[in-house]
Amino acid sequence: MQLKDNAFLITGAASGLGAATAERIVAAGGRVVLCDLSETVESHAARLGEAALAVRGDVTREDDMQAAVEAAVSLGGKHGLAGVIHCAGVVSVAKLLDREGNPADLEAYARTVQINLVGTFNVMRLAAAAMSQNDPFEDGERGVIINTASVAAFDGQVGQCAYSASKAGVVGMSLPAARELSRHGIRVMAIAPGVFETPMMSDIPEDAVAALSASVPFPKRLGKPDEYARLAEQIVTNPMLNGEVIRLDGGIRMQ
Ligand SMILES: NC(=O)c1ccc[n+]([C@@H]2O[C@H](COP(=O)([O-])OP(=O)(O)OC[C@H]3O[C@@H](n4cnc5c(N)ncnc54)[C@H](O)[C@@H]3O)[C@@H](O)[C@H]2O)c1
Numbered sequence: 385m386q387l388k389d390n391a392f393l394i395t396g397a398a399s400g401l402g403a404a405t406a407e408r409i410v411a412a413g414g415r416v417v418l419c420d421l422s423e424t425v426e427s428h429a430a431r432l433g434e435a436a437l438a439v440r441g442d443v444t445r446e447d448d449m450q451a452a453v454e455a456a457v458s459l460g461g462k463h464g465l466a467g468v469i470h471c472a473g474v475v476s477v478a479k480l481l482d483r484e485g486n487p488a489d490l491e492a493y494a495r496t497v498q499i500n501l502v503g504t505f506n507v508m509r510l511a512a513a514a515m516s517q518n519d520p521f522e523d524g525e526r527g528v529i530i531n532t533a534s535v536a537a538f539d540g541q542v543g544q545c546a547y548s549a550s551k552a553g554v555v556g557m558s559l560p561a562a563r564e565l566s567r568h569g570i571r572v573m574a575i576a577p578g579v580f581e582t583p584m585m586s587d588i589p590e591d592a593v594a595a596l597s598a599s600v601p602f603p604k605r606l607g608k609p610d611e612y613a614r615l616a617e618q619i620v621t622n623p624m625l626n627g628e629v630i631r632l633d634g635g636i637r638m639q
Pocket residue numbers: 395396397398399400401402419420421422441442443444471472473474475499503532533534535576577578579580581582583584585
């Protein structure tokens with residue numbers, strides 16, 4: 385499947401990895417629906433021109449994501465919604481026990497899981513329903529879904545119980561979803577980024593960024609959002625990539 389002339393839904397598209405992916409797809413001649421909770425998604429879509437449309441929405445809400453999927457279907461002609469790159473997500477840090485030994489807040493834990501894991505399932509199920517109705521491409525392919533996990537799914541650090549669990553859930557869904565959707569010609573992949581230079585990471589102090597950069601075997605720096613977008617492009621265009629999670633991390637293994 386090519387980017388050119390096809391329609392893609394990108395969640396979390398107002399910022400960071402999602403915004404970079406939208407730019408890359410439009411530059412390659414594709415059409416995109418940029419979906420995000422943040423109102424800045426509208427100005428970002430406007431900058432990308434006629435090939436981009438903004439839809440404000442929360443990935444945990446059925447009606448919001450149904451509207452985003454329908455907008456992308458209508459951009460896509462007979463092949464409908466060709467691909468989803470699901471980047472919306474939140475990071476959270478909370479220890480199981482605080483300094484006084486009090487237990488962590490249960491609602492905060494559930495909120496992270498709701499956005500990162502349940503939100504991923506919500507987008508995946510609604511996108512798959514739309515894609516299953518597409519006229520297939522020549523090789524029988526109807527669509528591709530790319531979810532965003534994290535290296536925290538594998539090397540979770542102290543304070544990351546909620547974030548790691550939510551991303552491990554994204555990893556765990558990849559294979560069963562790919563197996564199930566194969567009969568419709570829909571592929572499912574996940575990217576597990578290491579540490580990328582995005583607004584999500586902007587609260588990290590400079591010395592911590594330097595230490596993180598130094599801990600990457602090569603290259604010794606944070607990832608650039610377009611490097612994520614380049615992998616997403618490769619996954620869209622390479623039909624043998626299916627049911628797998630790809631670490632994109634310069635070889636980092638979190639301590
Ligand atoms: N930046 C990193 O180092 C890094 C590393 C590993 C994984 N990730 C994952 O990559 C994805 C993108 O992260 P990023 O770094 O681009 O972050 P970011 O904060 O720059 O962008 C995330 C976007 O998601 C949107 N969002 C949050 N909750 C939403 C919701 N409920 N509905 C709709 N939109 C919502 C935000 O408004 C924001 O625009 C996230 O899932 C994140 O967990 C990032």
